[in-house]
Amino acid sequence: MHIPVDFIDSFWRESVKTFKILSRNKMGLFGFIMVILIILISFLGPLLWPPETSANVAEINKGISADHWLGTDFQGQDNLRKIINGGKDIVTIALLTGVLSMLIAVVVGSFSAFIGGRVDGILMDLVNIWLTIPKFPLLAVLATVLSLKDVITLSVLMALLDWPALARQVRSQVLSLKSREYIEAATMLDLGTPRIIFRELLPNMMSFIAISTIFEMTHAIYQQTGLVFLGIVPYSSANWGVMISAAERRGVLFNPQAAWSILAPMAAIVLFQLALVSFARSLDEIFNPRLRTGV
Amino acid sequence: MTTITNSHTTSHPVLDGIRTVASSYLLRRLAKALFSIWLVATITFFVIRAMPGSAIDILIQDLTAQGVSSDDARNQAAALMGIDLDQPLSEQYLDYLNNVIHGDFGRSYRSAGLSVTEMITRVLPWTLFSVGLSLIITFVLGIALGTIMAYKRDTWIDHLLSNLAATLDAVSPYLIGLLAILFFGIIWKLVPIMEMRGAMSSGMKPGFTVAFLVDIFKHVRVLLLVYVLSSIGSWMLQMKSNTVATLGEDYVTVARARGLTDGRILTAYVGRNATLPLFTRLAISVGFIVGGSVLLETLFTYQGVGFLLARSISERDYPVMQGVFLVITISVVFANLLADYVYGWLDPRIRLVGGDN
Secondary structure, three states, X not given: OHHHHHHHHHHHHHHXXXXXXXXXXXXXXXXXXXXXXXXXXXXXXXXXXXXXXXXXXXXXXXXXXXXXXXXXXXXXXEHHHHHHHOHHHHHHHHHHHHHHHHHHHHHHHXXXXXXXXXXXXXXXXXXXXXXXXXXXXXXXXXXXXXXXXXXXXXXXXXXXXXXXXXXXXXXXXXXXXXOOHHHHHHHHOOOOHHHHHHHHHHHHHHHHHHHHHHHHHHHHHHHXXXXXXXXOXXXXXXXXXXXXXXXXHOOHHHOHHHHHHHHHHHHHHXXXXXXHXXXXXXXXXXXXXXXXXXX | OOOOOOOOOOOOOHHHHHHHHHHHHHHHHHHHHHHHHHHHHHHHHHHHHHOOOOHHHHHHHHHHHOOOOHHHHHHHHHHHXXXXXXXXXXXXXXXXXXXXXXXXXXXXXXXXXXXXXXXXXXXXXXXXXXXXXXXXXXHHHHHHHHHHHHHOOOOHHHHHHHHHHHHHHHOOHHHHHHHXXXXXXXXXXXXXXXXXXXXXXXXXXXXXOHHHHHHHHHHHHHHHHHHHHHHHHHHHHHHHHHHHHHHOOHHHHHHHHOOOOHHHHHHHHHHHHHHOOHHHHHHHHHHHHHHHHHHHHHHOOOOOHHHHHHHHHHOOOHHHHHHHHHHHHHHHXXXXXXHHXXXXXXXXXXXXXXXXX
8 A cells, every 4th residue: 555655745745845835925825824823713712712602782783992802793792702713614614615526526527537538528518517507596596495504514515516617627637737748658657547646647736736625615615605694504603604694684784883793704704715815826826837937 | 618729620611611510519509508407407306396305395394384284285385386296206397397498487485476487577687787787897897907917017006906806806796795885885975875775766667768777877886896896806817817928929029020009919919819718708707797696686685686586595485496596597508608609709710629529
């Protein structure tokens, strides 16, 4: 079983190399650190600052102060504390959807590229047809009828709907890599398909896979906040999306004093998305030599 | 979308070749469009009818919960959805497809038996109007700004616009909409958000009068701005990279060497070739904006198909939900088809290769 070990080893080396290059790009480094911070706070924060259980009538819809750094909401609860407790669902769904859909995409996309011919043609035709269907309405309708209750089923559903676009990108990546000389050399040396895939192809696609996964994550964040807004998935009371739509429903939007209760969770989501994207874009800049020279 | 490869069709007698291949290209595109509509209709059928815990089961449960006897509930649900529950599933499926082809989507469960088709035709023009207008604005503005970014690359204008575009591209339309309401409507008080609800003021008579046009524009303006802001980022970035790539082409260098003016090079050489690939994006953009319209129309209480879909979802009005969803999908699929045709017409290479692929 030396192939997986080799693969992990090369993956590790690739990651170290990536981080070294990354630290040269300020925006990318900022994004990377922010993403790690948000993930840490979302999972460890609730242990240090557990959610408030009771409403505080005296403190409803207050602005920012020394006691409440991000103001209070319509129940008089501290917004900052709610933000800390509300990140877990968002982060989990983003990660799960991103990784799951990318996994399916890598398998189907590289299979399609390797097998070629008629199967490839039919698969890509199906993918193209799938891409013309507006995904968000489909997701909304399916999520309504299936009445999803938890984070995992929602992630699975989103991944199932989203992978085809990624698979098409993976396929074109594999096709372009397949015709490179070192892969052709490996094929001629008869190194075996698993070895070619794990040692030659995948390590060279790692940056692409990382970038696509990250973009899929931001997409998943957008979709789930949308579903919460439509009232389809009320899976947890503390969640940035739920905070926004609760504030919106309470008419906070029309009460300038309470603007913080809606701005705070929005800022959290936007910050997470921007951090993800600037991290991804810097990866793009680092690994795409044409962009690196600043055309 | 369409694959671009070099054509090797010179062996054909030119005119004849173009005619046959073009017709098969059109037919192939049409077949794909019809297939995607069939696919979505089938998925919808299974979700509504065949799956355990499907919409029709929930509808029957809902009706029984309201005190309707279980037989009556079954009949009522079947009548609303336009499905005969006593037939075998395959018969139901064929009936359902037949209804969809004839534009019959059953009757609303909440709005007292109103025909779904009628409800949709009432709101569809507003979505076509707002989405269409925003697409045109975004396309023109995105191309203009992208070209400026490419020509002024690595100056402060480029950096400013690039960062702006990347930020807008990263933030979801729904959040941009919330921000627009919060800042334009509430904090800066630039627009009267409350009065802007709906697609037009009550009592306004539709027609080609100045008052009507001004009124619908007043209602749509913030929504339009949000649509444009939420989709312009990717247009700008792509137009920039296309233009940069085109500027490096040999024919542009030759045109410069021939002493053509910058304006002529921009319009006749760079602009045309850089814009061409963006037409395929138009189709993707339609799907994106229509998808976003479910959230944005709800946020702005703008009575379009997205609003209707969101309302039917929150009211669990399954016949309406099914109908609106199918209509949205069919519109987007046909918009794609149209974009494909336009692209094939603009770029003959696609049409020629499309045939023998």
